[in-house]
Amino acid sequence: MATGRTHRPATRSRGIPEATVARLPLYLRALTALSERSVPTVSSEELASAAGVNSAKLRKDFSYLGSYGTRGVGYDVEYLVYQISRELGLTQDWPVVIVGIGNLGAALANYGGFASRGFRVAALIDADPAMSGKPVAGIAVQHADELEKIISDNGVSIGVIATPAGSAQQVCERLVAAGVTSILNFAPTVLTVPDGVDVRKVDLSIELQILAFHEQRKAGEEAPPEEETAPPVAPPAATVKKRTDPGSDGDVPAVMPA
Amino acid sequence: MATGRTHRPATRSRGIPEATVARLPLYLRALTALSERSVPTVSSEELASAAGVNSAKLRKDFSYLGSYGTRGVGYDVEYLVYQISRELGLTQDWPVVIVGIGNLGAALANYGGFASRGFRVAALIDADPAMSGKPVAGIAVQHADELEKIISDNGVSIGVIATPAGSAQQVCERLVAAGVTSILNFAPTVLTVPDGVDVRKVDLSIELQILAFHEQRKAGEEAPPEEETAPPVAPPAATVKKRTDPGSDGDVPAVMPA
DNA sequence: CCATCTTTGTGCACGCGTTCACAAAGGCAT
DNA sequence: ATGCCTTTGTGAACGCGTGCACAAAGATGG
Ligand SMILES: NC(=O)c1ccc[n+]([C@@H]2O[C@H](COP(=O)([O-])OP(=O)(O)OC[C@H]3O[C@@H](n4cnc5c(N)ncnc54)[C@H](O)[C@@H]3O)[C@@H](O)[C@H]2O)c1
Ligand SMILES: NC(=O)c1ccc[n+]([C@@H]2O[C@H](COP(=O)([O-])OP(=O)(O)OC[C@H]3O[C@@H](n4cnc5c(N)ncnc54)[C@H](O)[C@@H]3O)[C@@H](O)[C@H]2O)c1
Numbered sequence: 001m002a003t004g005r006t007h008r009p010a011t012r013s014r015g016i017p018e019a020t021v022a023r024l025p026l027y028l029r030a031l032t033a034l035s036e037r038s039v040p041t042v043s044s045e046e047l048a049s050a051a052g053v054n055s056a057k058l059r060k061d062f063s064y065l066g067s068y069g070t071r072g073v074g075y076d077v078e079y080l081v082y083q084i085s086r087e088l089g090l091t092q093d094w095p096v097v098i099v100g101i102g103n104l105g106a107a108l109a110n111y112g113g114f115a116s117r118g119f120r121v122a123a124l125i126d127a128d129p130a131m132s133g134k135p136v137a138g139i140a141v142q143h144a145d146e147l148e149k150i151i152s153d154n155g156v157s158i159g160v161i162a163t164p165a166g167s168a169q170q171v172c173e174r175l176v177a178a179g180v181t182s183i184l185n186f187a188p189t190v191l192t193v194p195d196g197v198d199v200r201k202v203d204l205s206i207e208l209q210i211l212a213f214h215e216q217r218k219a220g221e222e223a224p225p226e227e228e229t230a231p232p233v234a235p236p237a238a239t240v241k242k243r244t245d246p247g248s249d250g251d252v253p254a255v256m257p258a
Numbered sequence: 259m260a261t262g263r264t265h266r267p268a269t270r271s272r273g274i275p276e277a278t279v280a281r282l283p284l285y286l287r288a289l290t291a292l293s294e295r296s297v298p299t300v301s302s303e304e305l306a307s308a309a310g311v312n313s314a315k316l317r318k319d320f321s322y323l324g325s326y327g328t329r330g331v332g333y334d335v336e337y338l339v340y341q342i343s344r345e346l347g348l349t350q351d352w353p354v355v356i357v358g359i360g361n362l363g364a365a366l367a368n369y370g371g372f373a374s375r376g377f378r379v380a381a382l383i384d385a386d387p388a389m390s391g392k393p394v395a396g397i398a399v400q401h402a403d404e405l406e407k408i409i410s411d412n413g414v415s416i417g418v419i420a421t422p423a424g425s426a427q428q429v430c431e432r433l434v435a436a437g438v439t440s441i442l443n444f445a446p447t448v449l450t451v452p453d454g455v456d457v458r459k460v461d462l463s464i465e466l467q468i469l470a471f472h473e474q475r476k477a478g479e480e481a482p483p484e485e486e487t488a489p490p491v492a493p494p495a496a497t498v499k500k501r502t503d504p505g506s507d508g509d510v511p512a513v514m515p516a
Numbered sequence: 517c518c519a520t521c522t523t524t525g526t527g528c529a530c531g532c533g534t535t536c537a538c539a540a541a542g543g544c545a546t
Numbered sequence: 547a548t549g550c551c552t553t554t555g556t557g558a559a560c561g562c563g564t565g566c567a568c569a570a571a572g573a574t575g576g
Contacts, residue, residue, distance in 0.1 A: 043522090
């Protein structure tokens with residue numbers, strides 16, 4: 001999961017587990033594809049396969065929404081699309097602002113899949129005066145001074161942060177003060193927000209590091225004893241550390257205990 | 259989480275829980291910031307706060323790595339940076355290819371945080387002949403025909419997919435066949451890969467939908483009885499559905515049982 | 517109307533992850 | 547050297563998520 005909620009004691013919202021909520025968009029995507037091919041019904045097995053999950057999990061997920069589906073037949077595609085859309089709140093329009101129209105922000109603004117699901121880019125905001133008025137993806141960039149007014153005028157409750165990390169917390173606070181209660185953060189920083197505000201983050205660097213970990217592990221399994229480069233840092237602090245795990249002793253650790 | 263592994267029975271790699279691995283980059287980022295400020299040691303409480311997690315969780319996470327840290331004092335920042343880097347496999351260089359140099363791919367190529375942690379963009383690959391040779395972020399884009407040769411020549415094991423959804427599976431298969439064993443997928447599709455290949459996905463649309471869900475829930479709590487727009491789809495399939503949950507009956511569902 | 521066959525919905529058990537709470541460890545002052 | 551004070555490392559309890567396996571539901575054919 002490139003994803004991750006921040007804070008909030010994992011309250012099961014309205015009885016629907018968080019893990020299930022996170023999968024509903026996957027089901028919806030698969031169902032939309034079926035719908036476009038005019039497939040009338042689909043079994044849990046087929047749909048699960050299309051969404052890349054276990055069929056038992058899918059059935060359990062749907063059971064939290066209600067008892068849609070017909071035994072011996074499956075699920076009515078159109079009906080299920082509607083039910084999930086409604087559950088996710090996609091039957092209404094969500095105006096979204098993007099703050100920080102640099103490389104990433106511009107790419108996001110140009111992203112078609114944005115509008116495809118009820119999300120409407122209400123404004124693009126940047127602090128650079130040179131950007132003001134410049135059209136990106138057909139929308140004129142507005143200056144950060146206007147942020148509060150834009151949020152308020154458009155009733156925006158979802159904000160996307162694509163500024164440098166150093167500005168992210170400050171932008172976040174302004175967004176929240178102006179009324180935004182959900183934030184999608186692309187900047188590599190931990191955002192601190194008041195209760196009642198949801199933050200989700202997307203961090204490319206973290207994803208790559210997780211992949212690197214597994215990659216190293218795969219490589220280490222087939223070629224166990226390899227020499228490590230010189231130890232770039234000194235041992236702990238004052239006294240020399242005595243390691244608890246046997247085998248490697250303190251300073252220059254072997255690549256992996258395998 | 260914008261993130262999510264695909265397949266693989268959640269094998270605890272080398273005893274380090276997957277959830278812990280996903281947090282190590284967070285700790286590393288916080289530690290790097292401390293290191294730049296020349297802070298010598300840090301307590302679990304401080305570091306946890308900087309990383310946005312619980313201090314008990316942090317200590318347990320570190321306990322999987324070994325017994326670094328000094329009771330009564332805390333952790334040596336430099337030493338811990340090295341240990342986590344080593345654990346994540348960041349002491350070595352990871353050549354990465356990006357496939358699909360459109361809006362997003364170009365933004366990724368321009369992303370500085372890429373190289374900052376041992377990840378080196380080995381090549382940019384696109385199928386559009388018009389892109390070939392064009393420099394993006396100082397690197398000439400290469401044609402997709404060269405994909406296999408590039409992977410092989412550079413020993414690339416990590417690939418980033420930023421093509422349209424329709425091409426993603428095909429690109430994925432070529433990457434895997436050429437020797438890539440870790441994939442970061444930005445296309446909104448479920449990728450099917452053989453065992454031994456790790457896939458992580460980043461999906462903006464899914465993140466927004468999850469936020470919308472919670473946003474709707476927040477809004478629904480303060481204004482319970484609101485009228486829904488007309489039911490856009492017909493009831494289930496053949497016979498009229500009898501809903502199991504009481505209150506709303508079948509067809510036009512009330513907004514929320516609250 | 518009845519039998520059969522398919523597929524849902526879910527009770528249950530298990531394992532992972534989180535959190536609490538505390539004993540052990542070590543620095544530091546006296 | 548001794549005692550105090552801080553902070554780690556972890557045992558244990560708990561809760562959530564996952565997957566199995568099956569009974570119930572309903573469609574379909576005769
Ligand atoms: N480019 C990527 O692929 C990528 C990937 C992962 C993460 N990120 C992160 O996303 C963020 C943006 O990346 P980028 O490559 O687009 O950077 P960028 O420098 O190209 O763009 C940043 C933009 O934010 C604007 N900005 C700065 N401070 C602001 C403020 N206070 N209010 C409003 N706007 C402000 C700047 O004027 C600039 O246009 C960074 O935090 C980066 O680490 C980028
Ligand atoms: N732009 C965003 O912010 C954003 C956000 C989330 C997800 N995505 C997803 O990321 C992907 C890329 O988005 P984008 O906006 O950059 O699209 P884009 O159309 O701008 O770029 C796609 C690029 O991929 C290339 N391509 C197509 N088929 C290829 C193939 N078989 N091999 C190699 N290259 C190929 C095209 O030539 C093009 O340059 C899409 O799947 C999109 O849904 C984009």
